[in-house]
Amino acid sequence: MNSDSTATTARWGARVAVLALRSQADLPPSPNETAYSLMPSGESLRIDHIVESLARMPKPLSCRATVRDGRLILDCNAVDDPQFADHLRMVGERQAHDWAAVVRQLCEGESDPLILVGSSKEAAIVPSSGVEAFMRDYHLGHSLSLKPIQPSLLPEGVCAVLAIGPPDKVEVRLKLGDSPPAGRRSGA
Numbered sequence: 001m002n003s004d005s006t007a008t009t010a011r012w013g014a015r016v017a018v019l020a021l022r023s024q025a026d027l028p029p030s031p032n033e034t035a036y037s038l039m040p041s042g043e044s045l046r047i048d049h050i051v052e053s054l055a056r057m058p059k060p061l062s063c064r065a066t067v068r069d070g071r072l073i074l075d076c077n078a079v080d081d082p083q084f085a086d087h088l089r090m091v092g093e094r095q096a097h098d099w100a101a102v103v104r105q106l107c108e109g110e111s112d113p114l115i116l117v118g119s120s121k122e123a124a125i126v127p128s129s130g131v132e133a134f135m136r137d138y139h140l141g142h143s144l145s146l147k148p149i150q151p152s153l154l155p156e157g158v159c160a161v162l163a164i165g166p167p168d169k170v171e172v173r174l175k176l177g178d179s180p181p182a183g184r185r186s187g188a
Helices: 003-023 047-056 082-106 128-137
Strands: 035-038 061-068 071-078 114-118 123-127 143-147 158-165
Touching: 003 047, 003 061, 003 071, 003 114, 003 123, 003 128, 003 158, 035 047, 047 071, 082 128, 082 158, 114 128, 123 128
Parallel strands: 035 071, 114 158
Antiparallel strands: 061 071, 114 123, 143 158
């Protein structure tokens, strides 16, 4: 992959990351009406500037989003623990590889097929390599699911639909006591 296509793929991965982060925010449905900020500067930026900035940052990135005064504020930082960064890359590469295998089955014969990635708020048509870059390069809460759809209903050139949204919520309660659970001994 040459540097131009690598940069383009990084931008598409960043675009998917913004979709994922925006899906978690309580904002109006129109992305064109949304004001964006990227920490630490906090200045108001257009979405294309946010995407470009994210694409240029060192990876993997850990991201979260908050809403303040109607503005989506993205806080993305490079993972600086080398061991954790390596772990995230390994997991992301595995997810991207598995995703690519599914896409190859759905989109026979296309080298970098187009995917409609959408949330309840917005959608974008993204090359499959951009979804793979998102999976590999971004560490943030989200859910992804492939949606079965009649091929004739898809926009021209698109071969699959991927729904992106906030992560599922799971509540875990730990009850700490003085003794280990029955059947387990400490120090064994």
